[in-house]
Amino acid sequence: MKIIAAFPTVELAYLAAARLESAGIGVEIRDEAITTLTWLYSPALGGVKIAVDEADVADAEAILCEPASEEGILVCPHCGSRDAAVRALSAAGGVLLVLNVPLPLAFQTADCRACGKSYGVPAHPNLG
Template sequence: MVVVARFSFPYEAHIAKANLASAGIESFIADEHTVNAQWLYSDALGGVRLMVAEEDANQASEILGEDFSQCFENADDAVEGHIDVCPHCGSSDIAAYTKGKRSAFLVFILLGFPLFFYQQGYMCNQCGAFSKTL
């Protein structure tokens, strides 16, 4: 077994291990429990180690080195094949917005206890319309 990656936290190693498992590469996480029990030992041990068989080391390093950030950027824009648009003007320039947040904050400051009368939703940056759902 050879070390293909080192991580500060065990959860990072488990994510990488799952990535390798999806490609059919068996791997082993070393020093996971030691770091969980005493996290200050992580640097002294060299972190949580992800190990694979020597013959799978090159392929595992390539898989772990891939950049999947483009997949996440596209996933934010499209949900089930459509882009979220404003129901009033059809613009896709929308943002998450909390309606009534300022007045709720002022009531909290003046009265000393919160009154939760705000609404979560979306605000269109083109027409200024508020919508609870898209």
């Protein structure tokens, strides 16, 4: 197994792990317990890590580098198109996550590829 990514929180690690597992890649999550117990030290420990088989490293890295698009689920309120891309977390949000500031990420921004307009989408459909 080889560590391919690290995350400041368990939740982010599980989101990434779910993307890999849905692509059929076996995932091992490391340092989850210590980070949960002492989240303040997560940055010092290097965060929650995801490891995959050596044979899956290239595929896994490619999947994690793709923007998390939800094609077919989002519908543009301006033109009705389902062709949209959800923006990656903003730089400011990323900095706050690194600093372990709890951030209520209720909405992300999606960009419609058909009409070019942007609209807000729930960051976590289950909380929607």
